Amino acid sequence: MGKKILVLGGGVGGVVAAKKLAERLRNRVDAEITLISDTDYYLLPPLLVNIALGDMDPAQAQLPLSMLSKRGVKSVKAAVTKIDPDNRVVETDKGKFNYDYLLASLGTEFDFKSYNLGVGYHNYTLDGALKLREALRNFKGGSVVVFTPEPLYRCGVYPFEIIAQLDTIFRKRGIRDKVDLTLIHPFEKPIQPLGPEAVKITEDVFAQKGIKYIGNAKPVEVDDKGKVVVTTSDKVKYDLLIVVPPARLPKPFDGTPLVVDTPSGKWTAINVYTGRSIKYDDVYLPGEHSMPAIGLPTAGVPVHFTALASTASIAGELLGEPVDPAQINAMACAMDYGDLGMMFNCDIKLDLKNNKALWVGNCYSILTSPLGKLIKDLFYKTWLQTTM
Missing domain, CATH: 3.50.50.60 (FAD/NAD(P)-binding domain)
Known part of the structure; x- marks a missing residue:
């Protein structure tokens, strides 16, 4: 049998x-x-x-x-x-x-119940992506907040990518001067696990794009009636809220x-x-x-x-x-910052005695160029077509 x-x-x-x-x-x-x-x-x-x-x-x-x-x-x-x-x-x-x-x-599982995240938009499901697309098409200006309440979520680079991509999208639409962009995140510095090189590149990109980063944030809730994200130290107003749900x-x-x-x-x-x-x-x-x-x-x-x-x-x-x-002995990470692409490699050591894969502190840039965005697009589209 x-x-x-x-x-x-x-x-x-x-x-x-x-x-x-x-x-x-x-x-x-x-x-x-x-x-x-x-x-x-x-x-x-x-x-x-x-x-x-x-x-x-x-x-x-x-x-x-x-x-x-x-x-x-x-x-x-x-x-x-x-x-x-x-x-x-x-x-x-x-x-x-x-x-x-x-x-x-x-x-x-995507946890939208905690922190009242269900009131925001997201692109973690197909339905969510379609609703976010419609919201962005109708957005004429105001405060956009990307809220990441916990450090464990699908695709660690995503919040840093989407906030930079929104800058590029709004510039193309000619409304960037009418938009404030803010990323709220639990990491003290943006994209911190990838190391100081990635942090510096990202901080420079955010500075050039006029993106505000609120790090080391300890979340309380989203107050949709008042249109604010509440943390233990801030109340950040939004007109459009994009959430990153914790993984469960x-x-x-x-x-x-x-x-x-x-x-x-x-x-x-x-x-x-x-x-x-x-x-x-x-x-x-x-x-x-x-x-x-x-x-x-x-x-x-x-x-x-x-x-x-x-x-x-x-x-x-x-x-x-x-x-x-x-x-796995290495992990490549391709990032799209709107008009700039980055590729980082993280060497991985398997610690069989402690049953762990060690990679934090072993990441380095292999490309920082607009070409990186094209490579990422080609990689995913090619991967999809060769999957089956």
């Missing part, structure tokens, strides 16, 4: 894993690969900002998951409601699924033994080298929900590499071949 491999999540981790497993195992092992996602399409999250800024239509940023069928992967549209690793069962709103191997990459553990993991408590909250626990669950040999968790526990950012690049490591481990076991996960 063939092995049942269940992949949860139709994002970066799930799609990469399903594709690579199919390529590696096809015609070599009797295996049934099923991918479960709550949408029937794959959408590349970094392109949501392009949609919000009016540079791209949604259809250009997504591909149907059914394309994986040509590789022998079955896709099922269903919402995962519960994971039971003790009984090898996943429950969904379309029924239960059994597995021999489970690979879950469910991203993170996806609900299907709640109450399962896959989760551990960390200083940054509850997250799924994995081996830093393979992405395998700490407690279950047949479960792999290469998702954003595991990255904080091993010291990596909640972003697509580390998820991509961890998914590759997980698939190499699964395929190696099924094929009876030596396993070399080739886990």
Whole structure:
């Protein structure tokens, strides 16, 4: 009887894993690969900002998951409601699924309830990006505030990018002199984890663009009636509010033994080298929900590499071949500051003894030029077209 491999999540981790497993195992092992996602399409999250800024239509940023069928992967549209690793069962709103191997990459939950963030605009979902696009099109001037209440959120560079991109957009529309731009963020200095070089470049860009940065902010709430963001030390008025929701553990993991408590909250626990669950040999968790526990950012690049490591481990076991996960050893970060692009590389050392990926303090610029913006655009669009 063939092995049942269940992949949860139709994002970066799930799609990469399903594709690579199919390529590696096809015609070599009797295996049934099923991918479960709550949408029937794959959408590349970094392109949501392009949609919000009016540079791209949604259809250009997504591909149907059914394309994986040509590789022998079955896709099922269903919402995962519960994971039971003790009984090898996943429950969904379309029924239960059994597995021999489970690979879950469910991203993170976006917390819009805390701090009353739900009253602001965002581009963390397709619907949110479309609403933000409409709000920006109708905006004629006033105070724009980008509010990031907590340090853990999807794509760490995003708040610094969007505030700089808005400057460029408003300049092109000829209304920049009617707009005040403010970024409120918990980091003392902008983009601080990438190191002093990135901080200086970003501070210089903000100074040139007239962007106000309020760092080391300790959030209280958004007062939508008074149109102010309240922190312990400031009340910042806004006419247009863009929020960056904190990342939380996806609900299907709640109450399962896959989760551990960390200083940054509850997250799924994995081996830093393979992405395998700490407690279950047949479960792999290469998702954003595991990255904080091993010291990596909640972003697509580390998820991509961890998914590759997980698939190499699964395929190696099924094929009876030596396993070399080739886990991440460097992380490139491409940033779009509107009329300037930056690319930083962060060298990563895997600390296997402490089960951590160490990268903070090991980042350096490899490009600071308008060309960087073009490279970023080409990278994501090419990546999307070659995903399936």
